[in-house]
Amino acid sequence: MPDVIPADSVGIVSPKIAQFDQALQLACGRTLAQYQLVYETYGTLNAEKSNAILICHALSGDHHAAGYHSMEDKKPGWWDSAIGPDKPIDTNHFFVVSLNNLGGCCGSTGPTSINPDTQQQWGADFPMVTVEDWVESQTRLADLLGIECFAAIVGGSLGGMQVQHWSITHPNRLKAAIVIASAPKISTQNIAFNEVARQSIRRDPHFYDGDYASQDTVPANGLGLARMLGHITYLSTDSLGKKFGRKMRHDHYQYNYDIEFEVESYLRYQGEAFTRRFDANTYMLMTKALDYFDPAAKTNGDLAKALAPATCEFLLVSFTTDWRFPPERSEEIVNALIKAGKHVSYAKIEASEGHDAFLFPLPRYMAALRGFLDRTKQRLNLLENTTAHLTSGEKHHAR
Amino acid sequence: MPDVIPADSVGIVSPKIAQFDQALQLACGRTLAQYQLVYETYGTLNAEKSNAILICHALSGDHHAAGYHSMEDKKPGWWDSAIGPDKPIDTNHFFVVSLNNLGGCCGSTGPTSINPDTQQQWGADFPMVTVEDWVESQTRLADLLGIECFAAIVGGSLGGMQVQHWSITHPNRLKAAIVIASAPKISTQNIAFNEVARQSIRRDPHFYDGDYASQDTVPANGLGLARMLGHITYLSTDSLGKKFGRKMRHDHYQYNYDIEFEVESYLRYQGEAFTRRFDANTYMLMTKALDYFDPAAKTNGDLAKALAPATCEFLLVSFTTDWRFPPERSEEIVNALIKAGKHVSYAKIEASEGHDAFLFPLPRYMAALRGFLDRTKQRLNLLENTTAHLTSGEKHHAR
Numbered sequence: 001m002p003d004v005i006p007a008d009s010v011g012i013v014s015p016k017i018a019q020f021d022q023a024l025q026l027a028c029g030r031t032l033a034q035y036q037l038v039y040e041t042y043g044t045l046n047a048e049k050s051n052a053i054l055i056c057h058a059l060s061g062d063h064h065a066a067g068y069h070s071m072e073d074k075k076p077g078w079w080d081s082a083i084g085p086d087k088p089i090d091t092n093h094f095f096v097v098s099l100n101n102l103g104g105c106c107g108s109t110g111p112t113s114i115n116p117d118t119q120q121q122w123g124a125d126f127p128m129v130t131v132e133d134w135v136e137s138q139t140r141l142a143d144l145l146g147i148e149c150f151a152a153i154v155g156g157s158l159g160g161m162q163v164q165h166w167s168i169t170h171p172n173r174l175k176a177a178i179v180i181a182s183a184p185k186i187s188t189q190n191i192a193f194n195e196v197a198r199q200s201i202r203r204d205p206h207f208y209d210g211d212y213a214s215q216d217t218v219p220a221n222g223l224g225l226a227r228m229l230g231h232i233t234y235l236s237t238d239s240l241g242k243k244f245g246r247k248m249r250h251d252h253y254q255y256n257y258d259i260e261f262e263v264e265s266y267l268r269y270q271g272e273a274f275t276r277r278f279d280a281n282t283y284m285l286m287t288k289a290l291d292y293f294d295p296a297a298k299t300n301g302d303l304a305k306a307l308a309p310a311t312c313e314f315l316l317v318s319f320t321t322d323w324r325f326p327p328e329r330s331e332e333i334v335n336a337l338i339k340a341g342k343h344v345s346y347a348k349i350e351a352s353e354g355h356d357a358f359l360f361p362l363p364r365y366m367a368a369l370r371g372f373l374d375r376t377k378q379r380l381n382l383l384e385n386t387t388a389h390l391t392s393g394e395k396h397h398a399r
Numbered sequence: 400m401p402d403v404i405p406a407d408s409v410g411i412v413s414p415k416i417a418q419f420d421q422a423l424q425l426a427c428g429r430t431l432a433q434y435q436l437v438y439e440t441y442g443t444l445n446a447e448k449s450n451a452i453l454i455c456h457a458l459s460g461d462h463h464a465a466g467y468h469s470m471e472d473k474k475p476g477w478w479d480s481a482i483g484p485d486k487p488i489d490t491n492h493f494f495v496v497s498l499n500n501l502g503g504c505c506g507s508t509g510p511t512s513i514n515p516d517t518q519q520q521w522g523a524d525f526p527m528v529t530v531e532d533w534v535e536s537q538t539r540l541a542d543l544l545g546i547e548c549f550a551a552i553v554g555g556s557l558g559g560m561q562v563q564h565w566s567i568t569h570p571n572r573l574k575a576a577i578v579i580a581s582a583p584k585i586s587t588q589n590i591a592f593n594e595v596a597r598q599s600i601r602r603d604p605h606f607y608d609g610d611y612a613s614q615d616t617v618p619a620n621g622l623g624l625a626r627m628l629g630h631i632t633y634l635s636t637d638s639l640g641k642k643f644g645r646k647m648r649h650d651h652y653q654y655n656y657d658i659e660f661e662v663e664s665y666l667r668y669q670g671e672a673f674t675r676r677f678d679a680n681t682y683m684l685m686t687k688a689l690d691y692f693d694p695a696a697k698t699n700g701d702l703a704k705a706l707a708p709a710t711c712e713f714l715l716v717s718f719t720t721d722w723r724f725p726p727e728r729s730e731e732i733v734n735a736l737i738k739a740g741k742h743v744s745y746a747k748i749e750a751s752e753g754h755d756a757f758l759f760p761l762p763r764y765m766a767a768l769r770g771f772l773d774r775t776k777q778r779l780n781l782l783e784n785t786t787a788h789l790t791s792g793e794k795h796h797a798r
Contacts (some may be wrong), residue, residue, distance in 0.1 A: 011796070027652075189640070191662055192627075199623075202656070205604055228595050229595050237722075240586075240587040241646065253427075257601065257683070267591055268592040288654075292652055
């Protein structure tokens with residue numbers, strides 16, 4: 001619980017629901033007749049509606065990026081370190097929109113939602129969603145909020161893929177793109193890790209081919225395993241080593257399969273905690289969206305050509321110890337953007353935290369975000385304390 | 400099937416069984432009243448019994464390191480590329496001994512053996528075995544074969560840990576130590592991966608806390624998962640990428656959970672194949688032996704002090720893309736040996752194959768082994784084509 005809401009917090013925030021009744025054609029060939037997106041907003045949309053920043057979340061993220069839902073909240077949103085008054089994504093200047101993606105399990109329509117055709121949870125029958133579908137659904141949320149063009153769209157990891165796709169398919173709808181710890185497509189190794197995660201879930205007898213809701217159970221063992229594995233790959237070898245080393249539970253080896261080293265306890269806890277907040281079918285979908293993203297597939301592997309339609313300015317950020325999305329992968333994008341003649345800044349940040357570094361307020365990282373967004377602000381002639389036109393999206397909770 | 404046995408092969412070989420009736424006190428506090436070890440030998444032990452090389456296997460290895468069991472064999476032993484006439488571990492000069500470790504599932508006493516007290520498979524009740532226990536059991540095999548002092552003891556990965564332990568605890572019983580792709584203790588990340596592997600097995604409902612034999616089943620799903628994960632970590636990012644890239648099963652995405660990318664098929668196959676040849680309880684034991692090994696724990700973390708008793712010459716080998724046992728870990732051993740004033744050679748081999756490189760006949764790697772063993776041969780005044788005293792251990796299959 002925050003005893004006092006910190007001065008640089010966006011404070012107490014409330015999620016809003018946007019309902020869409022226009023059918024959405026998905027990349028997989030299926031159609032969603034209707035759906036809802038849950039989102040939060042921070043800061044104030046200016047009269048020109050030119051100061052909006054869209055936050056795209058990663059694998060297990062959600063719409064709650066900043067602030068607190070109540071005074072009882074133990075933790076703020078997942079990117080509170082970067083979003084708030086005077087923070088790098090400065091809510092004194094920008095109107096920040098953060099949503100839960102389609103297929104999610106935090107309020108947007110997804111496998112745990114009720115399928116109107118059957119009045120049962122969608123479960124395994126929820127259609128496969130892709131980065132393309134997410135961007136399309138996000139444009140509709142922007143339409144609803146009256147945002148024709150974002151000042152910036154920002155995302156890390158899988159979120160950075162959505163940013164790339166926005167820049168290619170909707171070049172007139174963003175002025176700046178911030179792509180953090182991402183890749184133009186995931187590596188074979190990442191597909192392999194995703195497959196192990198999916199198999200962990202599928203092999204849990206409580207998964208019932210995704211229809212566990214009808215059996216009134218959840219595949220907690222499999223989902224927990226998937227998360228344990230994911231967790232290892234989000235951290236660097238060094239950060240895991242520094243955090244736990246060979247720290248033991250007891251003075252001497254116990255020679256059994258209980259907790260011997262503290263890192264085992266940590267992983268079991270992380271896995272278990274995740275199963276209480278996340279849905280297995282959503283996790284499956286998210287890993288597939290990662291696998292499928294490959295914008296250069298349409299241009300015979302030529303990423304520069306794929307990125308050619310983009311007109312925004314880019315900031316790419318990578319972290320030295322990130323081995324799941326290493327700097328070389330960001331540099332592929334940087335090099336393709338240069339080749340395509342785009343405006344691109346690139347910051348490779350010295351960080352010990354691995355892929356997770358993108359969630360930490362590392363000074364050079366925060367300075368890179370701040371500097372790039374300051375320039376965006378100047379470029380767009382955004383004035384400080386613009387007249388409030390719409391506060392925290394109050395007009396647009398369609399429910 | 401080898402149409403013709405290659406000229407540089409040790410040819411058709413037969414495993415032998417050594418039975419030990421002297422109780423073995425284990426590190427975990429328990430005692431094995433009796434046990435057997437299965438082993439193979441290649442080449443000829445000289446009259447002085449001074450030309451023996453012991454091979455220590457890694458996590459999922461066994462005693463069948465070289466040659467063929469029959470003309471119907473599709474593949475030779477796991478290290479056939481390095482062991483044979485005129486090969487780096489040259490059976491024209493050396494008498495090679497290769498065993499399956501205690502706790503294994505390929506013929507040595509382990510969880511799948513019958514517990515004489517119960518006349519049932521040991522299963523989960525088989526005692527935890529450690530690198531220390533393995534070395535102790537290997538000394539007894541050496542005694543049985545009349546080998547007072549090995550010309551060299553060689554091992555990769557977990558095998559390299561056994562070599563280190565030999566050099567420390569039985570310095571008079573080896574003249575040379577070859578430690579390949581190993582570490583003085585595994586990293587926190589490796590403990591974490593091992594824990595995920597163990598949890599994969601334990602969470603399989605067919606595991607029955609290790610007593611699956613009594614239920615007439617095997618935890619194939621969990622063991623397969625563990626192997627899939629292991630497999631990813633034994634290969635380098637680059638080698639996986641070069642081998643599979645984003646090679647797809649179909650022309651277009653199928654948007655389902657069947658095989659979409661060939662790497663998924665490969666992993667599923669590798670996992671499945673492993674479950675047909677390996678025992679889950681043995682896999683559990685082996686990962687724990689990896690976790691527990693830490694010779695410097697007894698010297699307050701001072702590895703040089705831990706290695707002080709060693710009198711043999713050392714060769715350390717590492718591979719550039721091995722991220723499970725990276726070069727820095729071998730270099731910790733090299734530096735400690737230098738600090739302790741030992742003879743040590745070190746070869747860091749440029750290789751794209753990751754941890755698995757230690758099984759490949761890479762020219763510089765093979766040259767390093769050959770060069771070091773040539774020098775060992777000269778040092779020990781081993782003559783070529785020494786008079787045969789004992790051929791292929793024929794006297795010593797105690798059964």
